[in-house]
Amino acid sequence: MKEAKNTMSLIARAVLHHRKKAGLSRRQLSELSGVTESCIYTIEKVSGGCRLDTLLKLFSVLNIRLALHGPFMDEIPADEERDA
Numbered sequence: 001m002k003e004a005k006n007t008m009s010l011i012a013r014a015v016l017h018h019r020k021k022a023g024l025s026r027r028q029l030s031e032l033s034g035v036t037e038s039c040i041y042t043i044e045k046v047s048g049g050c051r052l053d054t055l056l057k058l059f060s061v062l063n064i065r066l067a068l069h070g071p072f073m074d075e076i077p078a079d080e081e082r083d084a
Contacts, residue, residue: 005046011055012046018062019044033057 019029019040026044030037035057042048043058059066 008046008049012044014064015040015058015062016044018064022062029058029061033061 019026024032026037026040029035029040033040035054039050039054040058043050043055056066058064
């Protein structure tokens with residue numbers, strides 16, 4: 001559970017830092033991403049959880065890339081193989 005809290009804290013700091021570096025207010029980020037200002041505030045303050053698709057919208061606007069690491073990542077089939 002502590003690792004999840006640390007991860008959310010890192011995400012919150014990354015969103016806040018990238019938003020400020022981009023010179024965006026929460027309102028502007030909200031307009032660009034389609035995520036409500038209150039949700040952005042909640043994420044930045046780590047005061048609640050949020051949906052993955054919400055984070056991905058913010059990451060897209062802020063040019064933040066998500067990387068997954070795990071012991072079996074190389075075994076996951078590509079989309080074409082999975083859908084066949």
